[in-house]
Amino acid sequence: MKRRTFLAGTTALIVLPSVPVFAQEDIKAVAREAYIYTYPMVKNYLTMYQYALEPGGSQYKGPLNTLVSIARVYTPEDTAIITPNSDTPYSFIVFDLRAEPVVVTMPPIEKNRYYSLQLIDLYTNNVDYPGTRVDGNGGGDFLITGPGWKGEVPKGIKRVIEMPTTLAIGIVRTQLFSSDDLGKVKEIQAGYKAQLLSGYAGTPAPDAPPSIDWMPISDELMVTNYWSLAAFLLQFAPSYPGDEAQRENLAKLDIREGVTWPGADLSSETVALMKEVPVATEKEIRDEAARLTDSSKIFGTPEFMKGQYMTRAAAAQGGIYGNTVQEALYVIYAFDAQKVLLDGKTGKYTLTFTPERLPPVDAFWSLTMYDRPKQLLVANPIDRYLINSAMLADLKKNDKGEIVLYLQHESPGPELESNWLPAPAEIFYVVKRLYLPRAEALDGRWAPPPIEALP
Missing domain, CATH: 2.60.120.1600 (Jelly Rolls)
Structure with a gap:
């Protein structure tokens, strides 16, 4: 459709397209870049949805901002995460940081046991690692904030960690020495806690964030409804510095924060061409992931992964939530x-x-x-x-x-x-x-x- 605009003081009717007009191959090229850029977010949201937003689902762990521990290692019955480790019993938390930060408590543990809280933003970048390597095994309370949070830090907080996105995930790994050690791991997991900052500090809770109609997602919907999912997730993921060209690509395809895709101004021809892109480009990403031989350059901080859109997509496809090499x-x-x-x-x-x-x-x-x-x-x-x-x-x-x-x-x-x-x-x-x-x-x-x- 076209948007009609009248200029003041004239009777002329000027017709302006609301989104650029492309040749077919141009649409597919722009959509390919947009798919590679957004794929890790959508893939990440698939796990977040199954873990925290689909009560009754086979992979459901618990509500948002709730830390839930699984007192066993992964088996073939666990299907929400591809290429999972089966060494360390997991604990999980899906963060919604729109209203206020969350305080996560890591208990002190013995010196020879490994544990870590991997903090992953919506883009699948590894933001920080409270735990053995960074902080030692003495434990502590860690304040996890959304982007740009400027509130007062209460006493007792060991470190403040700012997440670049308001939707994020935390994965705790606790080393298991043997099957006889599971009881001790359960004791450690009982010490992992998460609470909203207002509850931790005993202060009034801020206003609740706007309610969200969380979009359903599945492996099938990642194909048939991909672009709607990508548009939905932009509200939780501010653009990184250096991502300007990628965000311009999204806007060219009418994929914008707070706007349902497809918009009324996007032609049916463009919509049809864009819907062809996920299958072919996902195969391209799979092929790239199949060529990976080690993880030394495919997982890392937002700064480390800056501009590496295909690498980030291949890593999300081949082994989402992989650790930073250190x-x-x-x-x-x-x-x-x-x-x-x-x-x-x-x-x-x-x-x-x-x-x-x-x-x-x-x-x-x-x-x-x-x-x-x-x-x-x-x-x-x-x-x-x-x-x-x-x-x-x-x-x-x-x-x-x-x-x-x-x-x-x-x-x-x-x-x-x-x-x-x-x-x-x-x-x-x-x-x-x-x-x-x-x-x-x-x-x-x-x-x-x-x-x-x-x-």
């Missing part, structure tokens, strides 16, 4: 040493650690199995989803003192089953995680051993 380094194995896809239907594989090549960490390491199509943990007859450093004493060594892990669908036999990481009977990948990696892992002096195909 917190954890991920080595992604999708191919064997001969550059052939890992396939549990046709292949059997080994990964060998010599005593000198064990992953160098100050916390712990693990190797976790995922099926490639769904990017989730793999159900198997022994309920083993990973092998980690806490299991070293139970792993068998060969006559050279090496630990040989067996990655295959069928058991390698009773004598070797302790070293078996079960694979699906299909294409798979594994991720090696190094929590608090040492300098030699970060600067390349340590190199991860390859996965070898058995003849």
Whole structure:
């Protein structure tokens, strides 16, 4: 449609388009850039919605601004997060910081156990990490604010952390040493708390923010209703410095904060062309994610990720909520040493650690199995989803003192089953995680051993 404007003092009718007119290929090019820019937000909102905005859903954890702990590690039944870790029982909180900040309490814990609160903005950038690496294990109260908050900080707050977006997520990881250690982890999780600042400080609560009709989202709606979701989320995500061109792209497509998409001024032809973009561009992002081999340059702070829109999208697709490299380094194995896809239907594989090549960490390491199509943990007859450093004493060594892990669908036999990481009977990948990696892992002096195909 066209907007009609009368100029004062004339009788002429001037017709002005409210959004630019593009050739078909121009629309698709602009929409492609807009999709890559907004994809991490929409992907992030999918998890937030399932965790905090869909009561009764299979993945629901609790209301907004409520910290909920899961006193177990992840299994194949957990499907809201792709490529999840199964080393550390999780605690979660989805923040709505529009009205006031939230105070999160981390309890003091023993010195040899790792824990962290990963604070992630709506764009999927890692903003901060209260916990072992940054603050030690002494615990404390951390004030989490929305962008530009200028209120009074009460006594007792250890640090103030400003989130760049009003919708955000926090993920707490608590190291589990063994199955016998779960009781202690539950005690620690009981000490994690979240409360609104007014409740913490005993002050009057501010006015409630405007009510939100939270848009439903699912994997299917991320295709069929993508642009409406992207437009909806802009109200929670102020533009970063340097994002001006991306926001101009969105405006060209009538994707604006506070405006329902598609607007009346967007032609049906443009709407139809834009709806073709998500499928093709999501495949492009998947292909980019499939080429990733480690996490050293794909997760980080807003400053670190500035301008890296495709990298951020690929990281969100391949392993959303991955840690900043100083917190954890991920080595992604999708191919064997001969550059052939890992396939549990046709292949059997080994990964060998010599005593000198064990992953160098100050916390712990693990190797976790995922099926490639769904990017989730793999159900198997022994309920083993990973092998980690806490299991070293139970792993068998060969006559050279090496630990040989067996990655295959069928058991390698009773004598070797302790070293078996079960694979699906299909294409798979594994991720090696190094929590608090040492300098030699970060600067390349340590190199991860390859996965070898058995003849």
